[in-house]
Amino acid sequence: MADSAEINASRGDTVLQIQGLQAFYGESHILHGVGLDVCEGEVVTLLGRNGAGKTTTLKSIIGMVSQREGSIRYRGQETIGLKSNRIARIGIALCPEERGIFSSLTVEENLYLPPVIAEGGLSIAELYQLFPNLEERRHTRQGTRLSGGEQQMLAIARILRTGARLLLLDEPTEGLAPVIVQQIGRVIETLKARGFTILLVEQNFHFASALADRNYVMEDGKIVAVVQRNELREKEALLQEYLGV
Amino acid sequence: MTTIFDLPVSYFGLQFLIGLQNGAFYALLSLGLAVIFGMLNVINFAHGAQYMMGAFLAWLLLDIAGISYWWALLLVPLIMGLLGVVIERAFLRWLYDLDHLYGLLLTFGLVLIIEGLFVSVFGSSGLPYEKPQALAGAQRIPLAMITGNERDMMMIPLYRLWIVAVSIVCCFGTWYAIERTRLGSYLRAATENPALVRSFGINVSVLITLTYGFGVALAGFAGVLAAGVQALTPHMGSNLIIVVFAVVVIGGMGSILGSIITSFGLGIVEALARIAYPEASGVVVFAIMIVVLLMRPAGLFGREN
Numbered sequence: 001m002a003d004s005a006e007i008n009a010s011r012g013d014t015v016l017q018i019q020g021l022q023a024f025y026g027e028s029h030i031l032h033g034v035g036l037d038v039c040e041g042e043v044v045t046l047l048g049r050n051g052a053g054k055t056t057t058l059k060s061i062i063g064m065v066s067q068r069e070g071s072i073r074y075r076g077q078e079t080i081g082l083k084s085n086r087i088a089r090i091g092i093a094l095c096p097e098e099r100g101i102f103s104s105l106t107v108e109e110n111l112y113l114p115p116v117i118a119e120g121g122l123s124i125a126e127l128y129q130l131f132p133n134l135e136e137r138r139h140t141r142q143g144t145r146l147s148g149g150e151q152q153m154l155a156i157a158r159i160l161r162t163g164a165r166l167l168l169l170d171e172p173t174e175g176l177a178p179v180i181v182q183q184i185g186r187v188i189e190t191l192k193a194r195g196f197t198i199l200l201v202e203q204n205f206h207f208a209s210a211l212a213d214r215n216y217v218m219e220d221g222k223i224v225a226v227v228q229r230n231e232l233r234e235k236e237a238l239l240q241e242y243l244g245v
Numbered sequence: 246m247t248t249i250f251d252l253p254v255s256y257f258g259l260q261f262l263i264g265l266q267n268g269a270f271y272a273l274l275s276l277g278l279a280v281i282f283g284m285l286n287v288i289n290f291a292h293g294a295q296y297m298m299g300a301f302l303a304w305l306l307l308d309i310a311g312i313s314y315w316w317a318l319l320l321v322p323l324i325m326g327l328l329g330v331v332i333e334r335a336f337l338r339w340l341y342d343l344d345h346l347y348g349l350l351l352t353f354g355l356v357l358i359i360e361g362l363f364v365s366v367f368g369s370s371g372l373p374y375e376k377p378q379a380l381a382g383a384q385r386i387p388l389a390m391i392t393g394n395e396r397d398m399m400m401i402p403l404y405r406l407w408i409v410a411v412s413i414v415c416c417f418g419t420w421y422a423i424e425r426t427r428l429g430s431y432l433r434a435a436t437e438n439p440a441l442v443r444s445f446g447i448n449v450s451v452l453i454t455l456t457y458g459f460g461v462a463l464a465g466f467a468g469v470l471a472a473g474v475q476a477l478t479p480h481m482g483s484n485l486i487i488v489v490f491a492v493v494v495i496g497g498m499g500s501i502l503g504s505i506i507t508s509f510g511l512g513i514v515e516a517l518a519r520i521a522y523p524e525a526s527g528v529v530v531f532a533i534m535i536v537v538l539l540m541r542p543a544g545l546f547g548r549e550n
Contacts (some may be wrong), residue, residue, distance in 0.1 A: 064445045088446030099443045113425070113434055114445035127537070153471040 013040045013075070015166055016061070016199045019072035023060040023221075030056045032221040033070070035204040038166070041190065043198045045208040047243055048218035054201040057218070061199070062094045063087045093164035097171050097201075099155040107134065109237045110143040111158050118133050118163030127157045130187055131146065149180035156187065160196075167188075167191070167222055170201045181207060205243055217242045246319030247392040252520070255390055255399040260516045266405045268512020269412030273467040274489045275496065275504045276419055277460035282498060283436040284456040287337055287348030291355040293486030295461050299325055299468020300477050301363065304374050305391070314377040321461035321469045323442065329461025333454045341453075355482070363479035380404045380473065409468050415466070416505045423501055432456065489532045497544020507545060 023031035029052050038044045039176050046054040058069050065086035071081050079087050091220040093114065101200070102110055111127070111134065128135035131153040137146060146154060152172055159167060169188075173181040191198060202208035209215060209232055217225040217239065225242060227235045247254050274292060283291045302321045306312035313322065332355070340347045380403050388397035423429040435442045435449050443449045468482075475481065496507030511530050519526040537545060 064440050064444055084440070085446050085448050088444055094441075095442050096441060102434045102437050104431055104437055109430045113430060113442075115447060117446050159445075214294040241383055 001015050017073040022069040024067040042213045045200045045212040045215045052218040079174040091158035091164050092166045100153045101143040101151045103142045107140045108138045114162045119145045119240045121163035122160045143150045166197045168199050188240050247394045249531045258399045263410045264513040264516025268509035269409045271492045272416050272505050272508035275493045277463040279504050281460040287411030290352035293482030294359040295464040296468040297482035300472040303469040317469050322466040325465030326458040326462030329458040333457040359381045360479045371478045374472040376473030420501045457521045491530045497547020500546040503546025
């Protein structure tokens with residue numbers, strides 16, 4: 001695995017440091033010792049086939065699995081023993097794979113739902129600039145009446161307001177039209193430019209690799225490869241083997 | 246005097262008012278049940294017993310401490326709300342991951358304990374509660390505008406009118422708090438997907454505790470209102486809550502406004518049944534429940550899922 005001290009030196013402080021992470025859903029043991037680092041301002045992807053443990057890794061970081069062991073440090077603070085609502089308060093936010101738009105809330109209520117936990121979030125005006133569709137549809141009675149693409153944008157937008165600085169995005173392009181995928185790609189670039197740190201789970205390798213500073217490949221609940229941005233070409237064969245792309 | 250089917254018009258007016266009054270109690274209690282079920286996934290069988298406790302608490306406050314009805318309206322919901330918080334923290338929170346049946350059994354056990362205690366302390370013969378002077382009288386209402394006959398009059402008991410008015414205000418307040426405020430949006434979201442709401446930094450378990458406390462407080466409040474209109478017995482809640490469960494089933498769990506409308510509607514339907522065929526008034530709600538369950542299993546305003 002790449003020397004994390006070296007990465008830290010070149011990219012600034014480690015925001016997220018995971019070591020020996022084990023995670024369980026009830027009886028089933030999903031993660032078997034995951035380790036990864038994400039540095040300030042980086043976009044890091046988790047790649048891998050279905051069932052490799054990518055979503056579980058994100059959910060473990062935010063505390064949404066029934067049992068976690070090992071170490072997950074956020075800016076040096078150990079979070080493995082914290083409850084999900086405490087973890088959110090220190091600056092981590094999840095955009096879940098199923099998007100999690102609430103049907104009993106209006107679009108605007110969905111947007112305002114996550115409480116502001118720190119300064120530095122995007123203002124509503126900035127969010128509507130980033131996602132013009134949401135402004136047009138903000139009075140829609142049921143959040144789930146939006147199209148799939150709009151729901152995805154809403155799911156991203158609502159965690160940008162809160163001041164969270166580490167964003168966990170779980171397959172934001174899944175099932176969306178190419179033009180929307182491009183739009184989401186531009187949003188992620190904008191967020192990176194604004195200094196957000198992003199851990200991105202993706203099936204769409206070409207989408208992910210264009211954005212990522214570093215790619216972790218997962219298989220059977222473990223990290224099996226790390227590919228830096230400048231190594232994409234030389235490690236193409238390896239990635240193909242793991243991902244079947 | 247104007248009559249319809251040989252009955253004076255004022256009789257219809259009074260029955261209608263009694264129907265509204267029953268609807269007012271159904272609304273206060275079914276709201277609490279629905280909100281609790283939505284957040285806790287628990288069918289609060291103790292709701293009737295908590296309503297009864299509210300009534301007895303008002304009686305105790307007056308009898309022992311000389312605390313008036315008006316203060317009881319404020320104090321009883323607070324005390325009952327606190328009791329609800331204790332019950333949730335001590336018992337209910339261990340049951341959320343289990344089947345609904347366990348919550349129902351636990352709260353049913355609470356009913357047996359609470360009612361048993363009250364029977365042994367107060368007996369089951371019924372205690373009178375002196376309602377406040379200001380609400381004791383009746384208002385004469387001329388019905389000439391409706392019937393065209395100057396001699397048609399109706400006496401409206403003020404206390405019944407008061408119950409209907411207070412219930413409407415409370416129901417509207419609850420609806421507003423849940424459907425139109427920030428806190429309400431947390432509650433609605435947590436009802437749908439508590440894990441995700443927690444991941445946004447919201448302490449859902451405190452919300453759940455407060456929700457149960459609020460539901461119990463509402464039941465206690467209804468109990469204070471009831472104290473002024475009927476004799477207090479330890480079983481007054483059980484008798485009422487069975488009908489309220491039917492009301493909740495008919496209205497469905499999905500909508501606050503739906504529960505309120507269903508409650509008042511069924512109160513009036515019962516009153517009409519009492520006029521047309523008094524023997525039917527006790528079963529008409531259950532007959533409607535059967536029809537609704539056959540036609541729309543999720544209830545009139547419920548969401549299918």
